[in-house]
Amino acid sequence: MSNPFFLKKNHISLKEIFDLLKMDSNSIDKDIKINDIKDLINAEKNFITFLHSKKYSEAAKSTKASYCLTTKNLKDYLPTNCKPIIIKDVLLATSLITQKFYPNSIEDVFDVEVKKIEEVNLKNKVIYGKNVLVGENVDIGSGCLIGHNTIIEKNVKIGNNCKIGSNTVIRNSFIKDNVSILDNCVIGKKGFGFFPKNSKNIRYPHIGIVIINENCEIGCGATIDRGSMSNTEIGKNTFLDNQVHIAHNVKIGENTIIAGQVGIAGSSMIGKNVRIGGQAGISGHLKIGDNVDIAGGSGVIKDIPNNTKVMGYPAKNIREFLRENNQ
Amino acid sequence: MSNPFFLKKNHISLKEIFDLLKMDSNSIDKDIKINDIKDLINAEKNFITFLHSKKYSEAAKSTKASYCLTTKNLKDYLPTNCKPIIIKDVLLATSLITQKFYPNSIEDVFDVEVKKIEEVNLKNKVIYGKNVLVGENVDIGSGCLIGHNTIIEKNVKIGNNCKIGSNTVIRNSFIKDNVSILDNCVIGKKGFGFFPKNSKNIRYPHIGIVIINENCEIGCGATIDRGSMSNTEIGKNTFLDNQVHIAHNVKIGENTIIAGQVGIAGSSMIGKNVRIGGQAGISGHLKIGDNVDIAGGSGVIKDIPNNTKVMGYPAKNIREFLRENNQ
Amino acid sequence: MSNPFFLKKNHISLKEIFDLLKMDSNSIDKDIKINDIKDLINAEKNFITFLHSKKYSEAAKSTKASYCLTTKNLKDYLPTNCKPIIIKDVLLATSLITQKFYPNSIEDVFDVEVKKIEEVNLKNKVIYGKNVLVGENVDIGSGCLIGHNTIIEKNVKIGNNCKIGSNTVIRNSFIKDNVSILDNCVIGKKGFGFFPKNSKNIRYPHIGIVIINENCEIGCGATIDRGSMSNTEIGKNTFLDNQVHIAHNVKIGENTIIAGQVGIAGSSMIGKNVRIGGQAGISGHLKIGDNVDIAGGSGVIKDIPNNTKVMGYPAKNIREFLRENNQ
Numbered sequence: 001m002s003n004p005f006f007l008k009k010n011h012i013s014l015k016e017i018f019d020l021l022k023m024d025s026n027s028i029d030k031d032i033k034i035n036d037i038k039d040l041i042n043a044e045k046n047f048i049t050f051l052h053s054k055k056y057s058e059a060a061k062s063t064k065a066s067y068c069l070t071t072k073n074l075k076d077y078l079p080t081n082c083k084p085i086i087i088k089d090v091l092l093a094t095s096l097i098t099q100k101f102y103p104n105s106i107e108d109v110f111d112v113e114v115k116k117i118e119e120v121n122l123k124n125k126v127i128y129g130k131n132v133l134v135g136e137n138v139d140i141g142s143g144c145l146i147g148h149n150t151i152i153e154k155n156v157k158i159g160n161n162c163k164i165g166s167n168t169v170i171r172n173s174f175i176k177d178n179v180s181i182l183d184n185c186v187i188g189k190k191g192f193g194f195f196p197k198n199s200k201n202i203r204y205p206h207i208g209i210v211i212i213n214e215n216c217e218i219g220c221g222a223t224i225d226r227g228s229m230s231n232t233e234i235g236k237n238t239f240l241d242n243q244v245h246i247a248h249n250v251k252i253g254e255n256t257i258i259a260g261q262v263g264i265a266g267s268s269m270i271g272k273n274v275r276i277g278g279q280a281g282i283s284g285h286l287k288i289g290d291n292v293d294i295a296g297g298s299g300v301i302k303d304i305p306n307n308t309k310v311m312g313y314p315a316k317n318i319r320e321f322l323r324e325n326n327q
Numbered sequence: 328m329s330n331p332f333f334l335k336k337n338h339i340s341l342k343e344i345f346d347l348l349k350m351d352s353n354s355i356d357k358d359i360k361i362n363d364i365k366d367l368i369n370a371e372k373n374f375i376t377f378l379h380s381k382k383y384s385e386a387a388k389s390t391k392a393s394y395c396l397t398t399k400n401l402k403d404y405l406p407t408n409c410k411p412i413i414i415k416d417v418l419l420a421t422s423l424i425t426q427k428f429y430p431n432s433i434e435d436v437f438d439v440e441v442k443k444i445e446e447v448n449l450k451n452k453v454i455y456g457k458n459v460l461v462g463e464n465v466d467i468g469s470g471c472l473i474g475h476n477t478i479i480e481k482n483v484k485i486g487n488n489c490k491i492g493s494n495t496v497i498r499n500s501f502i503k504d505n506v507s508i509l510d511n512c513v514i515g516k517k518g519f520g521f522f523p524k525n526s527k528n529i530r531y532p533h534i535g536i537v538i539i540n541e542n543c544e545i546g547c548g549a550t551i552d553r554g555s556m557s558n559t560e561i562g563k564n565t566f567l568d569n570q571v572h573i574a575h576n577v578k579i580g581e582n583t584i585i586a587g588q589v590g591i592a593g594s595s596m597i598g599k600n601v602r603i604g605g606q607a608g609i610s611g612h613l614k615i616g617d618n619v620d621i622a623g624g625s626g627v628i629k630d631i632p633n634n635t636k637v638m639g640y641p642a643k644n645i646r647e648f649l650r651e652n653n654q
Numbered sequence: 655m656s657n658p659f660f661l662k663k664n665h666i667s668l669k670e671i672f673d674l675l676k677m678d679s680n681s682i683d684k685d686i687k688i689n690d691i692k693d694l695i696n697a698e699k700n701f702i703t704f705l706h707s708k709k710y711s712e713a714a715k716s717t718k719a720s721y722c723l724t725t726k727n728l729k730d731y732l733p734t735n736c737k738p739i740i741i742k743d744v745l746l747a748t749s750l751i752t753q754k755f756y757p758n759s760i761e762d763v764f765d766v767e768v769k770k771i772e773e774v775n776l777k778n779k780v781i782y783g784k785n786v787l788v789g790e791n792v793d794i795g796s797g798c799l800i801g802h803n804t805i806i807e808k809n810v811k812i813g814n815n816c817k818i819g820s821n822t823v824i825r826n827s828f829i830k831d832n833v834s835i836l837d838n839c840v841i842g843k844k845g846f847g848f849f850p851k852n853s854k855n856i857r858y859p860h861i862g863i864v865i866i867n868e869n870c871e872i873g874c875g876a877t878i879d880r881g882s883m884s885n886t887e888i889g890k891n892t893f894l895d896n897q898v899h900i901a902h903n904v905k906i907g908e909n910t911i912i913a914g915q916v917g918i919a920g921s922s923m924i925g926k927n928v929r930i931g932g933q934a935g936i937s938g939h940l941k942i943g944d945n946v947d948i949a950g951g952s953g954v955i956k957d958i959p960n961n962t963k964v965m966g967y968p969a970k971n972i973r974e975f976l977r978e979n980n981q
Contacts, residue, residue: 110800110802110837112799114802129437129439131784147437148437149821151821165496167494167496167821169820184494196911198891199890199909200869201869215526219550221838223874223896223897242513243590255526257523260519261915263914265913265932279933283950297626299951301950316979325643327641476803490763494803509762510823510840511823546846547840548877563853564852564854569877581853582850587846587877587901588935605899623935623955639967652970654956
């Protein structure tokens with residue numbers, strides 16, 4: 001599932017893209033049309049993709065994209081079906097083109113078009129509190145409860161038997177059956193991704209969504225940001241305690257337990273049957289295996305293999321940590 | 328004070344309990360009635376209790392309960408007045424029976440029966456903001472203020488001269504005189520206690536409440552969960568800064584100061600005149616003495632005796648920690 | 655800019671001040687009037703100031719104040735134009751006199767006088783959601799958006815093109831142009847400053863405000879407290895992620911990036927172009943230089959010079975930290 005919610009332009013001409021990137025477009029055939037922008041793996045024929053780091057050279061070799069934003073040093077990883085477009089700042093260019101395709105994915109202003117739930121056709125389907133607001137393109141299954149002052153903005157799909165608390169804001173999210181989301185949460189806002197630039201940072205588009213699978217529980221005051229190019233996803237039957245922060249693009253497996261005030265930085269992948277103690281922090285772009293135990297307060301800065309127990313900052317084997325600290 | 332708020336069944340027959348636990352009940356006298364389930368110390372005659380760890384063997388020896396869920400290895404700690412019921416998973420059995428006694432203590436859905444404060448008899452007693460909602464069985468003293476969008480769900484007692492901020496949710500709580508609770512708090516939701524089970528965790532009942540004693544201040548965005556079998560309690564004149572998380576069953580003494588973003592895990596006991604610096608974390612089931620100083624950022628994983636200053640992760644004597652780190 | 659929002663008494667007689675501090679006022683000339691209370695640097699002629707620590711002896715030497723609350727040991731740092739008033743607890747005396755000048759700066763009760771935005775003259779100027787409340791003395795520029803259930807209490811000035819999310823509370827703040835404040839924030843409440851006193855703490859007055867400069871972004875669930883004697887200020891184009899806590903009197907420079915769940919304790923000064931990783935904590939009264947990188951999870955307990963990268967708890971040079979931990 002990818003980005004069902006953001007309005008996408010049908011196509012953009014390659015010439016427009018060159019103009020946008022302030023590259024010489026005189027020699028570009030005006031009739032070449034690009035259908036979408038995706039990462040190396042998900043891009044198809046007539047799509048544009050991007051390659052900004054050698055880390056992704058394997059994925060590059062088999063991309064189906066027709067064009068790829070990349071650097072001089074990386075262009076040789078691309079297959080013959082994929083023409084390189086050489087540019088200095090690949091991610092900035094990617095951001096600019098993504099904005100062009102998805103013009104409403106940058107800003108995260110509140111949904112001004114929501115209506116009181118009494119005024120929409122969900123009225124007889126859900127049990128709802130006072131002052132509940134619902135946007136357009138919202139679908140809610142049977143047997144759901146939605147608490148007071150909660151705002152389900154546009155582009156949200158909620159399954160059956162879900163329980164949403166009070167004072168919660170949900171947007172750009174797909175919530176499956178039997179999920180509980182408690183009070184004062186914010187689910188589906190754009191991630192904290194931008195290009196730092198003196199005097200005026202450039203926001204990165206976030207065309208991903210948040211997917212919360214069956215039987216999950218999300219504690220009070222949680223924030224779960226939606227993904228930039230991919231989705232943020234919480235696996236089945238995973239429980240989050242209060243005040244947890246899940247950044248954009250994070251994937252969490254099934255049956256995982258995350259205690260209070262944990263923070264998981266952008267794009268990290270957490271396995272299944274993982275237990276994370278209170279206030280632990282996980283850096284971005286890491287891979288935490290299955291059946292991992294991370295003790296409360298730990299700071300994880302490296303990948304962790306399956307079936308491992310870690311503790312400390314930086315997190316290391318728990319027995320080693322306790323021994324070193326005479327515990 | 329214990330559990331004044333949860334509807335309790337008058338009694339359950341011992342036979343029903345055996346059936347619930349899928350144990351052979353053919354030989355059980357149908358007329359034996361159990362009045363309630365409590366911990367070893369608070370259980371009375373004709374109550375059922377539970378003993379799941381050797382740690383509680385002393386308490387077991389003098390329990391007044393008539394029956395006790397326990398294991399083969401632990402049953403001999405029980406006095407003759409208390410008959411053991413041998414079961415493998417004592418806590419799960421305890422949970423099932425608690426649910427049977429307190430059928431509405433599992434789920435924490437929003438209180439659908441609240442009314443606008445203008446429609447209840449508190450109208451002339453409190454100074455209130457816009458869109459304030461109040462549930463049944465709510466009692467509020469004189470001289471109180473309740474901010475905008477705040478929801479006082481059913482089963483809440485608030486003393487005199489309390490100041491509640493805006494966007495706050497309170498349920499199953501007893502707030503005494505002169506307490507300030509600031510904006511965006513959630514007080515009294517169920518704790519993060521459940522039995523992990525692949526594909527569908529089993530929620531633990533929370534029949535405790537939150538008690539906040541006189542002159543306390545609770546900062547913005549705080550979450551204080553109610554207890555499972557006992558209460559969560561904050562002592563007199565204890566101040567909590569913003570974004571603090573207090574888990575279920577925690578007890579905090581008087582005149583304690585807790586800075587921003589501190590987290591205290593389930594069932595820990597904090598003494599009086601304790602100072603806890605920002606972002607410190609305290610693991611579950613610990614005993615922190617009186618007059619203890621815990622430096623900001625510390626991770627406490629062991630009991631701390633009275634009159635001690637600690638720092639670090641794991642937290643240790645502050646002088647030792649600073650010396651080891653050449654500070 | 656200082657304290658435009660708190661109602662100030664025109665002047666208080668020196669005799670009143672002596673009486674308030676329970677000092678012998680028989681010999682005080684009844685006609686001496688004090689115009690205001692300020693810190694050593696900002697105080698002017700006929701103002702009272704305070705000197706409670708040797709750390710401020712340099713500032714003391716050139717103060718323009720006519721009177722200064724101080725101790726016997728410190729009084730000799732004062733210039734001849736400034737008469738010492740010797741008292742044991744300088745900060746408590748300062749607090750009492752500040753309360754006298756600014757009687758409504760102690761308590762932080764919700765603004766009971768707010769109106770629905772439809773009823774005030776901002777209606778045609780801003781795009782607003784449902785249930786938006788606005789207090790007196792609120793000024794909002796053009797092109798602003800204000801989300802659902804958001805409360806702009808009295809004494810707030812918002813510039814042009816600002817975007818405020820839903821469920822946010824703002825008071826005593828000056829928000830400049832192009833600022834985004836996301837959902838569920840609390841901006842401008844009083845700081846966590848008080849004099850601990852058994853059985854009833856004494857709250858410290860907070861007459862400062864929060865200033866958020868141009869192009870800033872403040873993430874969901876953030877809390878930014880207003881200053882006590884000075885202001886809390888966020889520099890231009892500084893971005894804060896979700897669940898960040900900024901305590902009273904903190905100053906943050908321009909172009910700084912602060913990741914999720916960071917906490918900055920009272921009165922610390924953060925430079926420009928600083929990057930602070932997720933969950934890092936910074937103790938109070940520190941000075942963090944420009945172009946500093948603080949790794950996620952760090953606990954900073956000392957000043958950090960310009961152009962430094964630190965990590966760890968206590969935070970130290972990042973290379974040293976990684977080497978010591980075999981990373």
